[in-house]
Amino acid sequence: MDGLRGRAEECAALDALVVAIRGGESRSLVLRGEAGIGKTALLDHLVASATDVSLARATGVESKMELAFASLHQLCAPMLDRLPRLPLPQRQALEIVFGRSAGAAPDRFLVGLGVLSLFSEMADQARHPVAPGAAERDAELGVRPDPGLSGTHLVNRRPTGAPMTPSTREPELLGQTVVVIGGSAGIGLETARRALGEGAEVVLTGRNQARLDQAADELDVQRTAAFDATDPAAVEAFFAELQSPIDHVMVTAGAPHYGPPLEMSREEAQRGLTEHLLLTLTIARVAVGKVRPLGSLVFMGGTGARRPRVGLAIASTATVAQNTLIANLALEVAPIRVNLIAAGFVDTPLSAAILGDDLDRRRDELRSMLPIGRVVGPADVAALAVHLMINTALTGATYDIDGGQQLVS
Numbered sequence: 083m084d085g086l087r088g089r090a091e092e093c094a095a096l097d098a099l100v101v102a103i104r105g106g107e108s109r110s111l112v113l114r115g116e117a118g119i120g121k122t123a124l125l126d127h128l129v130a131s132a133t134d135v136s137l138a139r140a141t142g143v144e145s146k147m148e149l150a151f152a153s154l155h156q157l158c159a160p161m162l163d164r165l166p167r168l169p170l171p172q173r174q175a176l177e178i179v180f181g182r183s184a185g186a187a188p189d190r191f192l193v194g195l196g197v198l199s200l201f202s203e204m205a206d207q208a209r210h211p212v213a214p215g216a217a218e219r220d221a222e223l224g225v226r227p228d229p230g231l232s233g234t235h236l237v238n239r240r241p242t243g244a245p246m247t248p249s250t251r252e253p254e255l256l257g258q259t260v261v262v263i264g265g266s267a268g269i270g271l272e273t274a275r276r277a278l279g280e281g282a283e284v285v286l287t288g289r290n291q292a293r294l295d296q297a298a299d300e301l302d303v304q305r306t307a308a309f310d311a312t313d314p315a316a317v318e319a320f321f322a323e324l325q326s327p328i329d330h331v332m333v334t335a336g337a338p339h340y341g342p343p344l345e346m347s348r349e350e351a352q353r354g355l356t357e358h359l360l361l362t363l364t365i366a367r368v369a370v371g372k373v374r375p376l377g378s379l380v381f382m383g384g385t386g387a388r389r390p391r392v393g394l395a396i397a398s399t400a401t402v403a404q405n406t407l408i409a410n411l412a413l414e415v416a417p418i419r420v421n422l423i424a425a426g427f428v429d430t431p432l433s434a435a436i437l438g439d440d441l442d443r444r445r446d447e448l449r450s451m452l453p454i455g456r457v458v459g460p461a462d463v464a465a466l467a468v469h470l471m472i473n474t475a476l477t478g479a480t481y482d483i484d485g486g487q488q489l490v491s
């Protein structure tokens with residue numbers, strides 16, 4: 083290497099490191115030597131040869147040894163604008179570490195995980211690997227600083243060195259708990275599956291324990307609980323014994339009350355108009371104090387009310403009120419977020435039960451009519467539900483998902 087006489091071997095090792103990380107690997111390297119032996123010159127060589135690699139740099143100073151997280155702060159300060167993109171527990175841990183919010187000293191493992199996530203975010207943004215390098219070893223990560231030691235840690239998407247591809251991103255609900263009220267079938271079951279895929283712990287509820295057991299055989303859920311969500315006492319009892327804090331509650335329990343309104347009994351009409359609204363209110367009430375700030379409540383509604391139709395009066399009126407209730411509850415329970423999904427036809431057991439023998443004809447009709455040329459499935463809705471959990475900018479709104487159905491019918 084030019085200008086570094088007698089250091090060809092060390093320079094070659096550093097060059098190999100940069101080549102490896104360019105190739106998509108994650109690497110760590112510790113540069114050890116007496117003070118004044120030329121470690122800084124070698125690090126300068128590394129920096130000069132890694133011009134196409136993002137670099138974060140920090141210097142450990144012995145006098146700051148007792149200062150909690152001093153070096154980590156140096157290293158991460160330029161990346162803190164990415165904090166909102168981290169999973170909630172990691173973000174909260176780093177916010178305390180970096181003095182952005184008050185709280186008890188967080189778990190060091192969580193801090194380490196949060197730092198890795200920050201670098202992953204940075205790598206994603208830069209679309210090439212990141213070298214948070216040239217740092218003295220960091221006392222906060224459990225190692226005492228040593229003036230004779232320099233370290234460079236090159237981080238790719240994953241800490242273990244798998245090639246960086248779009249599919250190797252961090253799970254976005256890692257360490258979070260998602261409770262699905264109505265999770266043994268349809269949209270709830272698919273939301274549970276997707277949340278598990280994003281690293282969440284999942285609790286499933288429904289009325290029928292056998293169906294819940296079947297779901298639990300299929301998915302690795304934390305626990306199940308059988309109760310009727312329209313019974314407020316049962317909902318309150320379930321939440322009272324739920325370990326908190328939890329991060330997200332998805333409510334898919336309940337079904338629309340279709341039928342000719344003039345022929346409904348007063349009691350039936352009253353139930354149709356109020357049942358889902360009162361369930362929403364109950365969930366909001368029990369969520370306060372249980373769900374973390376910026377966690378979320380996600381409810382299900384429909385797009386049916388966008389156009390009056392025979393037989394939909396009660397169901398549609400309840401749906402319209404639901405939009406308003408959601409927007410208001412978002413103010414009442416803030417900073418917990420509250421959102422509503424308004425679905426068109428979704429191919430679930432509920433649709434099958436409502437349509438009976440007419441199901442296949444309806445599917446065919448939708449395939450030929452919808453702009454997307456296919457029927458919306460529960461996994462489509464689950465993807466939206468999990469996005470509403472992850473994206474902390476979203477609250478108080480209704481999100482339509484109907485494959486364009488309301489545009490053409």
Ligand SMILES: NC(=O)c1ccc[n+]([C@@H]2O[C@H](COP(=O)([O-])OP(=O)(O)OC[C@H]3O[C@@H](n4cnc5c(N)ncnc54)[C@H](OP(=O)(O)O)[C@@H]3O)[C@@H](O)[C@H]2O)c1
Pocket residue numbers: 263264265266267268269270287288289290291293309310311312334335336337338382383384385424425426427428429430431432433460
């Ligand atoms: N499918 C659609 O086309 C569509 C369109 C718009 C809106 N939605 C709404 O989206 C939600 C989910 O629909 P889906 O199609 O996924 O329904 P689904 O296939 O019938 O699944 C509903 C899930 O909720 C549970 N559940 C139902 N009532 C409950 C109650 N009172 N207490 C506790 N758990 C209950 C069911 O289990 P148990 O039966 O064992 O309790 C099941 O696990 C519903 O609110 C529905 O009105 C659906």
